[in-house]
Amino acid sequence: xxxxxxxxxxxxxxxREAEIASHKLMLRAGMIRQESAGIYAFLPLxxxxxxxxxxxxxxxxxRAGAIEVLMPTIQSADLWRESGRYxxxxxxxxxxxxxxEREMLYGPTNEEMITEIFRAYxxxxxxxxxxxxxxxxxxRDEVRPRFGLMRGREFLMKDAYSFDVDYESAVHSYxxxxxxxxxxxxxxxxxxxxxxxxxxxxxxxLSHEFIILASTGESEVFCxxxxxxxxxxxxxxxxxxxxxxxxVVDRWTSLYAATSEKHDADAFGKVAGDRQVSARGIEVGHxxxxxxxxxxxxxxDVTHPDGxxxxxxxxxxxxxxxxxxxxxxxxxxxxxxxxxxEEIAPFNTAILNLKQGDGMTGEVCEQIYRAxxxxxxxxxxxxxxxxxxxxxxxxxxxxxPHQVIVGPKGLANGKVEIKHRADGSREELGVxxxxxxxS
Ligand code: ATP
Ligand code: MG
Ligand code: MG
Ligand code: MG
Numbered sequence: 080x081x082x083x084x085x086x087x088x089x090x091x092x093x094x095r096e097a098e099i100a101s102h103k104l105m106l107r108a109g110m111i112r113q114e115s116a117g118i119y120a121f122l123p124l125x126x127x128x129x130x131x132x133x134x135x136x137x138x139x140x141x142r143a144g145a146i147e148v149l150m151p152t153i154q155s156a157d158l159w160r161e162s163g164r165y166x167x168x169x170x171x172x173x174x175x176x177x178x179x180e181r182e183m184l185y186g187p188t189n190e191e192m193i194t195e196i197f198r199a200y201x202x203x204x205x206x207x208x209x210x211x212x213x214x215x216x217x218x219r220d221e222v223r224p225r226f227g228l229m230r231g232r233e234f235l236m237k238d239a240y241s242f243d244v245d246y247e248s249a250v251h252s253y254x255x256x257x258x259x260x261x262x263x264x265x266x267x268x269x270x271x272x273x274x275x276x277x278x279x280x281x282x283x284x285l286s287h288e289f290i291i292l293a294s295t296g297e298s299e300v301f302c303x304x305x306x307x308x309x310x311x312x313x314x315x316x317x318x319x320x321x322x323x324x325x326x327v328v329d330r331w332t333s334l335y336a337a338t339s340e341k342h343d344a345d346a347f348g349k350v351a352g353d354r355q356v357s358a359r360g361i362e363v364g365h366x367x368x369x370x371x372x373x374x375x376x377x378x379x380d381v382t383h384p385d386g387x388x389x390x391x392x393x394x395x396x397x398x399x400x401x402x403x404x405x406x407x408x409x410x411x412x413x414x415x416x417x418x419x420x421e422e423i424a425p426f427n428t429a430i431l432n433l434k435q436g437d438g439m440t441g442e443v444c445e446q447i448y449r450a451x452x453x454x455x456x457x458x459x460x461x462x463x464x465x466x467x468x469x470x471x472x473x474x475x476x477x478x479x480p481h482q483v484i485v486g487p488k489g490l491a492n493g494k495v496e497i498k499h500r501a502d503g504s505r506e507e508l509g510v511x512x513x514x515x516x517x518s
Pocket of ligand 1: 219221228229230231232235236362363365397398399400401402
Protein backbone atom coordinates (compact mmCIF):
# COMPACT_ATOMS: atom_id res chain seq x y z
CA UNK A 80 0.00 0.00 0.00
CA UNK A 81 1.26 3.46 -0.91
CA UNK A 82 0.52 5.96 1.82
CA UNK A 83 -0.25 8.56 -0.87
CA UNK A 84 -3.17 6.36 -1.97
CA UNK A 85 -4.24 5.20 1.49
CA UNK A 86 -6.59 6.63 4.10
CA UNK A 87 -4.66 7.13 7.31
CA UNK A 88 -6.02 10.12 9.23
CA UNK A 89 -3.28 10.67 11.84
CA UNK A 90 -4.05 13.03 14.71
CA UNK A 91 -1.27 15.07 16.28
CA UNK A 92 -2.93 15.04 19.65
CA UNK A 93 -5.19 12.59 21.38
CA UNK A 94 -8.72 13.87 21.95
CA ARG A 95 -9.26 14.71 25.59
CA GLU A 96 -11.88 12.05 26.26
CA ALA A 97 -9.27 9.29 25.83
CA GLU A 98 -7.92 8.19 29.20
CA ILE A 99 -5.79 5.14 28.54
CA ALA A 100 -2.89 4.49 26.18
CA SER A 101 -4.68 2.13 23.81
CA HIS A 102 -7.63 4.50 23.33
CA LYS A 103 -5.37 7.52 22.78
CA LEU A 104 -3.11 5.65 20.38
CA MET A 105 -5.94 4.14 18.36
CA LEU A 106 -7.46 7.57 17.83
CA ARG A 107 -4.12 9.19 17.02
CA ALA A 108 -3.10 6.38 14.66
CA GLY A 109 -6.33 6.74 12.69
CA MET A 110 -7.55 3.25 13.54
CA ILE A 111 -11.02 4.02 14.86
CA ARG A 112 -13.53 6.83 15.08
CA GLN A 113 -16.20 7.18 17.72
CA GLU A 114 -19.68 7.56 16.21
CA SER A 115 -21.67 7.47 19.46
CA ALA A 116 -20.74 6.59 23.04
CA GLY A 117 -19.18 3.14 22.89
CA ILE A 118 -19.84 2.78 19.15
CA TYR A 119 -16.92 2.94 16.75
CA ALA A 120 -16.19 2.91 13.07
CA PHE A 121 -13.08 0.96 12.14
CA LEU A 122 -10.87 2.94 9.79
CA PRO A 123 -8.60 1.05 7.36
CA LEU A 124 -5.64 0.61 9.71
CA UNK A 125 -7.82 -0.54 12.60
CA UNK A 126 -9.73 -2.92 10.38
CA UNK A 127 -6.50 -4.55 9.24
CA UNK A 128 -5.59 -5.36 12.84
CA UNK A 129 -9.09 -6.57 13.68
CA UNK A 130 -9.03 -8.87 10.63
CA UNK A 131 -5.69 -10.32 11.72
CA UNK A 132 -6.99 -10.97 15.22
CA UNK A 133 -10.08 -12.64 13.72
CA UNK A 134 -7.93 -14.80 11.45
CA UNK A 135 -5.99 -16.20 14.43
CA UNK A 136 -9.18 -16.74 16.44
CA UNK A 137 -10.77 -18.52 13.47
CA UNK A 138 -7.75 -20.71 12.79
CA UNK A 139 -7.57 -21.91 16.38
CA UNK A 140 -11.33 -22.47 16.63
CA UNK A 141 -11.26 -24.55 13.46
CA ARG A 142 -8.22 -26.47 14.64
CA ALA A 143 -10.07 -27.36 17.84
CA GLY A 144 -12.99 -28.75 15.84
CA ALA A 145 -15.44 -25.86 16.06
CA ILE A 146 -17.47 -25.06 12.93
CA GLU A 147 -18.15 -21.52 11.77
CA VAL A 148 -21.65 -20.18 11.17
CA LEU A 149 -23.01 -16.63 11.09
CA MET A 150 -26.08 -15.73 13.06
CA PRO A 151 -27.86 -12.37 12.70
CA THR A 152 -27.37 -9.44 15.08
CA ILE A 153 -31.13 -8.88 15.43
CA GLN A 154 -33.07 -11.48 17.38
CA SER A 155 -36.68 -12.04 18.28
CA ALA A 156 -37.79 -11.35 21.84
CA ASP A 157 -39.90 -14.52 21.79
CA LEU A 158 -36.77 -16.65 21.65
CA TRP A 159 -35.54 -15.01 24.83
CA ARG A 160 -38.93 -15.48 26.50
CA GLU A 161 -38.48 -19.22 26.02
CA SER A 162 -35.34 -19.24 28.12
CA GLY A 163 -36.75 -16.73 30.58
CA ARG A 164 -33.94 -14.27 29.93
CA TYR A 165 -35.93 -11.57 28.14
CA UNK A 166 -37.02 -9.96 31.38
CA UNK A 167 -34.00 -11.06 33.41
CA UNK A 168 -31.40 -9.45 31.12
CA UNK A 169 -32.26 -5.91 32.14
CA UNK A 170 -31.06 -2.62 30.77
CA UNK A 171 -27.95 -3.91 29.01
CA UNK A 172 -30.22 -5.28 26.29
CA UNK A 173 -31.17 -2.96 23.44
CA UNK A 174 -34.83 -3.64 22.72
CA UNK A 175 -36.41 -2.53 19.47
CA UNK A 176 -39.73 -2.86 17.65
CA UNK A 177 -40.20 -3.44 13.95
CA UNK A 178 -42.97 -1.80 11.86
CA UNK A 179 -45.40 -4.54 12.89
CA GLU A 180 -44.75 -3.77 16.55
CA ARG A 181 -42.94 -7.08 16.94
CA GLU A 182 -40.44 -7.04 19.75
CA MET A 183 -36.89 -7.55 18.61
CA LEU A 184 -33.51 -7.02 20.20
CA TYR A 185 -29.90 -6.48 19.20
CA GLY A 186 -28.18 -9.63 20.44
CA PRO A 187 -25.91 -9.29 23.47
CA THR A 188 -25.05 -13.03 23.13
CA ASN A 189 -26.48 -16.03 21.27
CA GLU A 190 -27.26 -18.96 23.58
CA GLU A 191 -30.96 -18.88 22.75
CA MET A 192 -30.53 -18.59 19.01
CA ILE A 193 -27.96 -21.35 18.73
CA THR A 194 -30.16 -23.61 20.87
CA GLU A 195 -33.05 -22.90 18.50
CA ILE A 196 -30.88 -23.84 15.51
CA PHE A 197 -29.62 -26.97 17.23
CA ARG A 198 -33.02 -28.28 18.24
CA ALA A 199 -34.35 -27.79 14.68
CA TYR A 200 -31.88 -30.30 13.25
CA UNK A 201 -30.12 -32.43 15.83
CA UNK A 202 -31.99 -35.21 17.57
CA UNK A 203 -29.51 -37.98 18.26
CA UNK A 204 -26.35 -38.65 20.26
CA UNK A 205 -24.89 -39.86 16.96
CA UNK A 206 -24.59 -36.26 15.75
CA UNK A 207 -22.62 -35.18 18.82
CA UNK A 208 -20.29 -33.65 19.84
CA UNK A 209 -20.97 -30.44 17.97
CA UNK A 210 -19.44 -26.99 18.43
CA UNK A 211 -20.71 -24.04 16.37
CA UNK A 212 -19.22 -20.56 16.52
CA UNK A 213 -19.51 -17.22 14.84
CA UNK A 214 -17.72 -13.89 14.91
CA UNK A 215 -20.42 -11.26 15.05
CA UNK A 216 -21.19 -7.82 16.46
CA UNK A 217 -22.94 -7.69 19.80
CA UNK A 218 -24.66 -4.84 21.54
CA ARG A 219 -24.72 -4.30 25.28
CA ASP A 220 -25.90 -1.00 26.63
CA GLU A 221 -23.05 -0.82 29.15
CA VAL A 222 -23.55 1.54 32.09
CA ARG A 223 -20.11 2.99 31.53
CA PRO A 224 -18.83 2.51 28.00
CA ARG A 225 -15.24 3.69 28.16
CA PHE A 226 -11.63 3.16 27.22
CA GLY A 227 -12.47 2.98 23.53
CA LEU A 228 -12.77 -0.55 22.19
CA MET A 229 -12.04 -1.97 25.61
CA ARG A 230 -15.61 -1.50 26.79
CA GLY A 231 -17.72 -0.65 23.82
CA ARG A 232 -21.49 -0.88 23.55
CA GLU A 233 -21.26 -2.36 20.07
CA PHE A 234 -18.34 -4.77 20.04
CA LEU A 235 -17.18 -7.84 18.19
CA MET A 236 -17.38 -11.24 19.84
CA LYS A 237 -16.38 -14.70 18.82
CA ASP A 238 -18.87 -16.94 20.57
CA ALA A 239 -18.82 -20.71 20.32
CA TYR A 240 -21.43 -23.11 21.65
CA SER A 241 -20.80 -26.78 22.38
CA PHE A 242 -23.35 -29.59 22.48
CA ASP A 243 -22.66 -32.93 24.13
CA VAL A 244 -24.51 -36.04 25.16
CA ASP A 245 -23.33 -36.03 28.78
CA TYR A 246 -21.17 -34.29 31.35
CA GLU A 247 -17.98 -36.25 30.57
CA SER A 248 -17.96 -35.38 26.92
CA ALA A 249 -18.99 -31.79 27.72
CA VAL A 250 -15.83 -31.55 29.82
CA HIS A 251 -13.81 -32.63 26.81
CA SER A 252 -15.50 -29.95 24.69
CA TYR A 253 -14.70 -27.44 27.41
CA UNK A 254 -11.07 -28.56 27.44
CA UNK A 255 -10.82 -28.19 23.67
CA UNK A 256 -11.81 -24.55 23.96
CA UNK A 257 -9.54 -24.06 26.97
CA UNK A 258 -6.55 -25.25 24.96
CA UNK A 259 -7.62 -23.34 21.84
CA UNK A 260 -7.81 -20.16 23.94
CA UNK A 261 -4.33 -20.65 25.37
CA UNK A 262 -2.99 -20.94 21.83
CA UNK A 263 -5.05 -18.06 20.45
CA UNK A 264 -3.80 -15.49 22.94
CA UNK A 265 -0.22 -16.78 22.93
CA UNK A 266 -0.09 -16.45 19.15
CA UNK A 267 -0.91 -12.77 19.56
CA UNK A 268 2.04 -12.47 21.91
CA UNK A 269 -0.22 -12.10 24.94
CA UNK A 270 0.06 -13.87 28.26
CA UNK A 271 -3.56 -14.64 29.12
CA UNK A 272 -4.03 -16.52 32.37
CA UNK A 273 -7.12 -18.71 32.89
CA UNK A 274 -8.67 -17.70 36.19
CA UNK A 275 -11.47 -19.38 38.08
CA UNK A 276 -14.67 -17.47 37.37
CA UNK A 277 -18.10 -17.42 38.90
CA UNK A 278 -20.51 -20.03 37.58
CA UNK A 279 -23.55 -18.43 39.21
CA UNK A 280 -26.53 -20.63 40.09
CA UNK A 281 -25.21 -23.58 38.04
CA UNK A 282 -22.26 -24.19 40.31
CA UNK A 283 -19.32 -26.45 39.56
CA UNK A 284 -15.88 -25.22 38.62
CA LEU A 285 -16.13 -25.20 34.84
CA SER A 286 -15.79 -21.54 34.10
CA HIS A 287 -12.60 -19.62 33.41
CA GLU A 288 -11.93 -16.06 32.44
CA PHE A 289 -8.79 -15.52 30.40
CA ILE A 290 -7.11 -12.46 31.81
CA ILE A 291 -4.22 -10.31 30.62
CA LEU A 292 -2.42 -8.44 33.35
CA ALA A 293 -2.49 -4.67 32.73
CA SER A 294 -2.57 -1.72 35.09
CA THR A 295 -5.54 -0.27 33.19
CA GLY A 296 -7.58 -3.49 33.48
CA GLU A 297 -11.01 -3.29 35.07
CA SER A 298 -10.77 -6.58 36.98
CA GLU A 299 -8.89 -7.12 40.22
CA VAL A 300 -7.01 -10.41 40.00
CA PHE A 301 -4.77 -12.66 42.07
CA CYS A 302 -2.53 -15.37 40.69
CA UNK A 303 0.67 -17.37 40.93
CA UNK A 304 3.55 -15.75 39.10
CA UNK A 305 4.72 -19.01 37.50
CA UNK A 306 1.82 -18.89 35.05
CA UNK A 307 3.62 -16.09 33.24
CA UNK A 308 6.34 -18.56 32.21
CA UNK A 309 4.11 -21.50 31.23
CA UNK A 310 4.45 -22.69 27.65
CA UNK A 311 1.57 -22.76 25.24
CA UNK A 312 0.30 -26.12 23.93
CA UNK A 313 1.97 -27.11 20.65
CA UNK A 314 0.34 -26.54 17.27
CA UNK A 315 -0.04 -30.23 16.47
CA UNK A 316 -1.82 -31.12 19.70
CA UNK A 317 -4.47 -33.80 19.10
CA UNK A 318 -7.79 -32.28 20.09
CA UNK A 319 -9.39 -35.73 20.15
CA UNK A 320 -6.96 -36.97 22.79
CA UNK A 321 -9.01 -36.52 25.96
CA UNK A 322 -6.24 -37.46 28.39
CA UNK A 323 -3.74 -35.16 26.73
CA UNK A 324 -6.07 -32.15 26.79
CA UNK A 325 -7.05 -32.86 30.38
CA UNK A 326 -3.34 -32.87 31.21
CA VAL A 327 -2.89 -29.40 29.72
CA VAL A 328 -5.94 -28.08 31.57
CA ASP A 329 -4.81 -29.65 34.84
CA ARG A 330 -1.42 -28.00 34.55
CA TRP A 331 -2.95 -24.60 33.72
CA THR A 332 -5.29 -24.84 36.69
CA SER A 333 -2.78 -26.29 39.15
CA LEU A 334 -1.74 -22.97 40.66
CA TYR A 335 -3.74 -20.21 42.24
CA ALA A 336 -5.51 -17.81 39.86
CA ALA A 337 -8.79 -16.03 40.56
CA THR A 338 -10.59 -12.78 39.94
CA SER A 339 -11.81 -10.78 42.93
CA GLU A 340 -15.30 -12.38 42.81
CA LYS A 341 -13.79 -15.82 43.39
CA HIS A 342 -10.79 -14.73 45.45
CA ASP A 343 -9.94 -16.88 48.47
CA ALA A 344 -7.47 -14.96 50.61
CA ASP A 345 -6.50 -18.03 52.65
CA ALA A 346 -5.63 -20.12 49.61
CA PHE A 347 -3.74 -17.19 48.05
CA GLY A 348 -1.87 -16.76 51.34
CA LYS A 349 -0.36 -20.23 50.88
CA VAL A 350 1.39 -19.10 47.68
CA ALA A 351 5.01 -18.13 48.43
CA GLY A 352 5.25 -14.39 48.94
CA ASP A 353 7.58 -13.71 46.04
CA ARG A 354 5.29 -15.69 43.71
CA GLN A 355 2.11 -13.81 44.57
CA VAL A 356 0.77 -11.52 41.88
CA SER A 357 -2.00 -9.19 42.89
CA ALA A 358 -2.79 -6.95 39.97
CA ARG A 359 -5.33 -5.53 37.55
CA GLY A 360 -6.39 -7.48 34.50
CA ILE A 361 -8.37 -7.33 31.25
CA GLU A 362 -10.88 -10.11 30.53
CA VAL A 363 -10.25 -11.12 26.91
CA GLY A 364 -12.04 -14.45 26.95
CA HIS A 365 -14.51 -16.42 29.02
CA UNK A 366 -15.48 -20.08 28.80
CA UNK A 367 -18.40 -21.64 30.56
CA UNK A 368 -20.08 -25.01 30.94
CA UNK A 369 -23.72 -24.51 31.86
CA UNK A 370 -25.21 -27.96 31.34
CA UNK A 371 -28.91 -27.93 30.50
CA UNK A 372 -29.69 -24.35 31.49
CA UNK A 373 -31.03 -23.51 28.00
CA UNK A 374 -31.67 -26.94 26.52
CA UNK A 375 -34.15 -27.81 29.25
CA UNK A 376 -36.55 -24.85 28.95
CA UNK A 377 -36.06 -24.68 25.18
CA UNK A 378 -36.51 -28.44 24.73
CA UNK A 379 -33.30 -29.19 22.88
CA ASP A 380 -33.29 -32.93 23.53
CA VAL A 381 -31.27 -35.77 22.08
CA THR A 382 -31.84 -39.52 22.15
CA HIS A 383 -29.22 -41.57 23.97
CA PRO A 384 -27.90 -45.01 22.94
CA ASP A 385 -30.35 -46.64 25.39
CA GLY A 386 -33.29 -44.91 23.73
CA UNK A 387 -33.87 -42.34 26.46
CA UNK A 388 -34.38 -38.68 25.51
CA UNK A 389 -32.59 -35.99 27.52
CA UNK A 390 -31.66 -32.29 27.23
CA UNK A 391 -28.31 -31.74 25.56
CA UNK A 392 -25.33 -30.49 27.61
CA UNK A 393 -24.04 -27.11 26.55
CA UNK A 394 -21.18 -24.70 27.05
CA UNK A 395 -20.40 -21.27 25.64
CA UNK A 396 -17.07 -19.71 24.88
CA UNK A 397 -16.46 -16.03 24.20
CA UNK A 398 -13.53 -13.98 22.97
CA UNK A 399 -13.60 -10.23 22.36
CA UNK A 400 -11.58 -9.52 19.19
CA UNK A 401 -12.25 -5.77 19.30
CA UNK A 402 -11.25 -5.65 22.98
CA UNK A 403 -8.14 -7.67 22.08
CA UNK A 404 -6.99 -4.98 19.65
CA UNK A 405 -7.04 -2.51 22.54
CA UNK A 406 -5.58 -4.98 25.05
CA UNK A 407 -2.61 -5.71 22.86
CA UNK A 408 -1.83 -2.01 22.55
CA UNK A 409 -1.94 -1.80 26.36
CA UNK A 410 0.68 -4.57 26.35
CA UNK A 411 2.80 -3.26 23.47
CA UNK A 412 3.45 0.46 23.29
CA UNK A 413 5.95 3.14 24.35
CA UNK A 414 5.99 6.93 24.38
CA UNK A 415 6.35 7.07 20.60
CA UNK A 416 3.37 4.84 19.85
CA UNK A 417 2.25 1.29 19.24
CA UNK A 418 4.64 -1.65 18.94
CA UNK A 419 2.59 -4.32 17.16
CA UNK A 420 3.67 -7.92 17.46
CA GLU A 421 4.14 -9.23 13.90
CA GLU A 422 1.17 -11.60 14.07
CA ILE A 423 -1.44 -8.84 14.28
CA ALA A 424 0.42 -5.84 12.84
CA PRO A 425 -1.59 -3.92 10.21
CA PHE A 426 1.48 -3.93 7.98
CA ASN A 427 4.62 -5.93 8.57
CA THR A 428 7.04 -3.48 6.99
CA ALA A 429 7.13 0.22 6.19
CA ILE A 430 9.39 1.74 3.56
CA LEU A 431 10.46 5.29 4.41
CA ASN A 432 11.60 7.40 1.50
CA LEU A 433 13.79 10.05 3.15
CA LYS A 434 14.13 12.19 0.06
CA GLN A 435 10.96 12.29 -1.95
CA GLY A 436 11.72 13.40 -5.50
CA ASP A 437 15.28 12.08 -5.52
CA GLY A 438 15.50 9.73 -8.51
CA MET A 439 17.80 7.06 -7.07
CA THR A 440 16.05 6.98 -3.68
CA GLY A 441 12.67 6.67 -5.33
CA GLU A 442 13.87 3.86 -7.59
CA VAL A 443 15.26 1.82 -4.71
CA CYS A 444 12.08 2.33 -2.69
CA GLU A 445 10.02 1.10 -5.64
CA GLN A 446 12.31 -1.89 -6.07
CA ILE A 447 11.97 -2.88 -2.41
CA TYR A 448 8.22 -2.24 -2.49
CA ARG A 449 7.74 -4.48 -5.54
CA ALA A 450 9.95 -7.23 -4.15
CA UNK A 451 8.22 -7.33 -0.76
CA UNK A 452 4.76 -7.29 -2.33
CA UNK A 453 5.76 -10.13 -4.62
CA UNK A 454 6.76 -12.12 -1.56
CA UNK A 455 3.45 -11.44 0.14
CA UNK A 456 4.83 -9.12 2.83
CA UNK A 457 2.20 -6.54 3.91
CA UNK A 458 4.10 -3.35 3.11
CA UNK A 459 3.26 0.30 3.59
CA UNK A 460 5.33 2.65 1.44
CA UNK A 461 5.59 6.10 3.02
CA UNK A 462 5.81 8.08 -0.22
CA UNK A 463 4.39 11.41 0.96
CA UNK A 464 6.37 14.60 0.59
CA UNK A 465 7.15 14.98 4.29
CA UNK A 466 10.29 15.60 6.34
CA UNK A 467 12.12 12.51 7.61
CA UNK A 468 11.25 13.40 11.22
CA UNK A 469 7.54 13.35 10.45
CA UNK A 470 7.87 10.02 8.63
CA UNK A 471 9.71 8.45 11.56
CA UNK A 472 7.08 9.75 13.96
CA UNK A 473 4.15 8.41 11.92
CA UNK A 474 5.71 4.99 11.43
CA UNK A 475 6.59 4.68 15.10
CA UNK A 476 3.10 5.85 16.10
CA UNK A 477 1.28 3.27 13.98
CA UNK A 478 3.67 0.61 15.21
CA UNK A 479 4.85 -1.15 12.05
CA PRO A 480 7.30 -3.87 13.25
CA HIS A 481 9.99 -3.23 10.63
CA GLN A 482 11.02 -0.03 8.88
CA VAL A 483 13.27 0.16 5.83
CA ILE A 484 14.80 3.60 5.77
CA VAL A 485 16.03 4.65 2.34
CA GLY A 486 17.99 7.87 1.72
CA PRO A 487 20.68 9.24 -0.59
CA LYS A 488 23.38 9.15 2.13
CA GLY A 489 23.07 5.42 2.76
CA LEU A 490 22.61 4.64 -0.92
CA ALA A 491 25.93 6.35 -1.70
CA ASN A 492 27.43 3.34 0.14
CA GLY A 493 24.88 0.94 -1.34
CA LYS A 494 23.07 0.62 2.00
CA VAL A 495 19.63 1.01 3.46
CA GLU A 496 18.77 0.90 7.15
CA ILE A 497 16.33 -1.44 8.84
CA LYS A 498 14.84 -0.43 12.16
CA HIS A 499 12.95 -2.91 14.32
CA ARG A 500 10.16 -1.27 16.28
CA ALA A 501 10.04 -3.84 19.10
CA ASP A 502 13.52 -3.13 20.50
CA GLY A 503 14.61 -0.12 18.47
CA SER A 504 17.57 -2.03 17.05
CA ARG A 505 18.96 -0.94 13.68
CA GLU A 506 21.09 -2.53 11.01
CA GLU A 507 22.60 -1.35 7.73
CA LEU A 508 22.24 -3.72 4.81
CA GLY A 509 22.57 -3.84 1.04
CA VAL A 510 19.27 -3.58 -0.83
CA UNK A 511 19.10 -7.27 -1.73
CA UNK A 512 20.07 -8.32 1.78
CA UNK A 513 17.38 -6.05 3.21
CA UNK A 514 14.75 -7.58 0.93
CA UNK A 515 15.85 -11.08 1.87
CA UNK A 516 15.83 -10.23 5.56
CA UNK A 517 12.28 -8.83 5.46
CA SER A 518 10.66 -11.56 3.41
P1 ATP B 1 -16.97 -7.74 31.27
O1 ATP B 1 -16.79 -8.43 32.60
O2 ATP B 1 -15.74 -7.03 30.81
O3 ATP B 1 -18.20 -6.86 31.25
P2 ATP B 1 -18.41 -9.96 30.33
O4 ATP B 1 -18.03 -10.94 31.39
O5 ATP B 1 -19.71 -9.26 30.47
O6 ATP B 1 -17.24 -8.87 30.18
P3 ATP B 1 -18.79 -12.08 28.44
O7 ATP B 1 -20.27 -12.14 28.48
O8 ATP B 1 -18.04 -13.13 29.19
O9 ATP B 1 -18.30 -10.62 28.88
O10 ATP B 1 -18.37 -12.00 26.89
C1 ATP B 1 -17.26 -12.68 26.30
C2 ATP B 1 -16.15 -11.73 25.92
O11 ATP B 1 -16.62 -10.62 25.15
C3 ATP B 1 -15.44 -11.07 27.08
O12 ATP B 1 -14.52 -11.95 27.67
C4 ATP B 1 -14.77 -9.87 26.42
O13 ATP B 1 -13.57 -10.27 25.78
C5 ATP B 1 -15.78 -9.48 25.36
N1 ATP B 1 -16.60 -8.34 25.83
C6 ATP B 1 -17.62 -8.37 26.71
N2 ATP B 1 -18.15 -7.14 26.89
C7 ATP B 1 -17.45 -6.31 26.08
C8 ATP B 1 -17.51 -4.92 25.79
N3 ATP B 1 -18.43 -4.16 26.38
N4 ATP B 1 -16.65 -4.39 24.90
C9 ATP B 1 -15.73 -5.18 24.28
N5 ATP B 1 -15.61 -6.50 24.51
C10 ATP B 1 -16.45 -7.07 25.39
MG1 MG C 1 -20.19 -7.35 31.01
MG1 MG D 1 -16.81 -10.44 33.11
MG1 MG E 1 -17.31 -12.86 31.15
